[in-house]
Every structure is written in C-alpha cells, then in structure tokens.
Amino acid sequence: MGIKGTKKENPKLKIQNNDFFVQVYQVVRLIPKGRVTSYGAIAKYLSSPKASRSVGYAMNAAHGQKPTVPAHRVVNRNGLLTGKHHFSSPDAMQVLLEKEGVKVKSDQVVNFDALFWDPTLELAL
DNA sequence: CGATTGACGTACG
DNA sequence: TCGTACGCCAATC
Numbered sequence: 001m002g003i004k005g006t007k008k009e010n011p012k013l014k015i016q017n018n019d020f021f022v023q024v025y026q027v028v029r030l031i032p033k034g035r036v037t038s039y040g041a042i043a044k045y046l047s048s049p050k051a052s053r054s055v056g057y058a059m060n061a062a063h064g065q066k067p068t069v070p071a072h073r074v075v076n077r078n079g080l081l082t083g084k085h086h087f088s089s090p091d092a093m094q095v096l097l098e099k100e101g102v103k104v105k106s107d108q109v110v111n112f113d114a115l116f117w118d119p120t121l122e123l124a125l
Numbered sequence: 126c127g128a129t130t131g132a133c134g135t136a137c138g
Numbered sequence: 139t140c141g142t143a144c145g146c147c148a149a150t151c
Contacts, residue, residue, distance in 0.1 A: 020148065039133055043147085049134090050146040056132035057148060076133060083132025093132095 035117035045119040072096040079112030
C-alpha cells in the first residue's frame, strides 16, 4: 500500500525535512536568478519576522546542501553582502552575483530596491 | 538546562 | 544622517 513504508524514521538519523533550516533553503532556492532578497524577508515568509538572525544561521549550514542553495542571493536589508566572508572566498559572493547580472559596488548590491525579491509578495503565501 | 553566538533588524540618541 | 544598544529566534557548546 503505502510507499511510505520504504522510508524508515531513524531518530538519530532524523533529517530536518520540515525544519526551519529546510524552510529557509526552499525559499532561497526559489529566488529567481539575477534577483536578491533579505534575511528578514525570508524570516517574515516563515511567519517569524524577527527570526532574521536564525535565517542567517541557517545559511551558515547551507554549504554543501543539495541542491545548491544560492546563498549569494541573500543579503541583509541594506543590500549589503554581509555574509560574503562565509563563502569559499570573500569575493565569491560578489562574483556569483555579478555573474547573474547583479551589480555589486563596495559590497553593496546596486539598485537593490529594484532587484529585491520578496517571497511574501511573489509567493503570496 | 543555561549561557553564548550569529550571514539581522529596529529603536534610540 | 550616522553610530551604538537592545531584542528575537534557533543552534551550538
């Protein structure tokens, strides 16, 4: 009957399939190419507008996640690449953004307001 | 279980 | 307008 039987729940190997982290990953992966969003916007989309810090924390664990989590598209509310130091290379984030057509000047996204992608608005939960 | 940390955000001076 | 202080939430030690 159920296909679910194939999957066994291992308390120790329990993967955060529905945790806050994964929720963040899902939203980040939905960010269109050439667009950017903020931690607060993601947090707000997850019904926790004040959990912006936790969103950044989740990104910290996004490395090595599959599919790849475009963490470079997530910046702070000022459009500043605050998390660039957490990438493989401090300049990797800027390079990735510019590769998608996003201009970055002094660690800040140019025309951030126009490129800003609000999940609560686009996804309209 | 309590204290500390962190890729934020808002409030205040 | 800029800089500093505090708060929020989740995870780690």
